[in-house]
Amino acid sequence: MSRFLRYPLYVKGNPQRRVFFTDFFIKLLKSDKERPPNVVTFECPVTMTKFDVKNYLERIYNVPVARVNTHIIYVAFKRDHKNRRYKPKDDFKLAHVTLGEGQTFQFPENLFTKTEEEKTDEELIEEVKGRQKVRDDQLRKRSGVPSWFGV
């Protein structure tokens, strides 16, 4: 439902609870282990249940879900320079979601690198010529005096 919501008491015959503004945030992680191609790992808050994960993905992202396995990762305490203990990070839950209906997912590579296209020789020559032209224009402005000469 929500991170900070207290669940209302159940009374028989009440209407189904619906949530309109969830504040659950989930991350899609790259798993360290090798897993089958139809399994995706998510990091989610500890209060999120399996049903929550399933509904979240099916309703918001329209991803069919066959099964959800979860486990909580306990983050150990650390000690600072005054020997006081602190948590470097909050605990979190990992959800391994098996996708339904023969769907597969592969974690995309090169998220932060540009795939450069191969250039032909003519394009390269034009690029070099353009660079030379900029340099020439600068020189012409300063009437042939190089850039290192001057204040």
Place this chain on the structure above:
Amino acid sequence: MAASRAFRTFSVAKIFDCRFFPLTNILSKCHISENTTFTPSRLQCSCTQSRCTAINRWSSQSTLPLAVPQRLLFRHATIVLGKTDQSKDFHTSCSRLGLEEFFDDPKTYGEPDVKSGRPWSADELRLKDNATLHKLWYVLLKESNMLLTMEAEAERQDKRMPGSDRHSKVKRSMRNLQQVMQERNEVLTELRTGGPEEHPAKMVYTPFGYLRYIKPKEHYVPMYANKTYHRKRYRYKPFVKKYLNLWMEKENDKRRKEKRQRKNQIKKLKERYPDADVWQN
């Protein structure tokens, strides 16, 4: 003394409640009317442009009539996910859903920077319909999920994420949206109950005569028939009042002593350094 102390605890507890349970009111009160159906495909709006402009995408598209906010108060209780006069201006295209939405637009891969607009301000969101805010919430939620995954991946690969300022902007606009929803709820509860809260917190006496803050809580059995509730001692016996007075006397003495000490300290300082400005309370 007891009253002032109790007031302090009450205010602190109230602040705590507001900070950590900002959505309790909103979630408990909103409900969809039974005739309408919940359609996820309508949540995604106007995805024709690149997704990084989700922060301020609608400001140019929707021109709003100014007479709307008066009606908003009464429309709040039921969110209608159909077409309203405000949502007519929306352009809904076929949404691109799936796990690809957890990643940024492939055009931005490896670029030094991704440009983005400013976050939604609360004043802008106050002009919007509830259905609009509902849609906007999910657009922002998806955006923040995407940014979270990209940040995590960048941290794993030890690389810089382009446009890392987007996340703070999305968070700020989400906070503003929550604020607007809370304001509307408060207005509605004021109409219904005459106060800002539907179930206000209680201040009760302990057996020792102090006041204590109690959170509102649901019960299966109503108060008049609840045995366990009546067994709780939210009152104190009359003989306690004698000790309460003694305690208050003690506290007053302590306070007076502190005041006197502070006064003497300042006096001394002024004698010693007559020209200096001594901070005086």
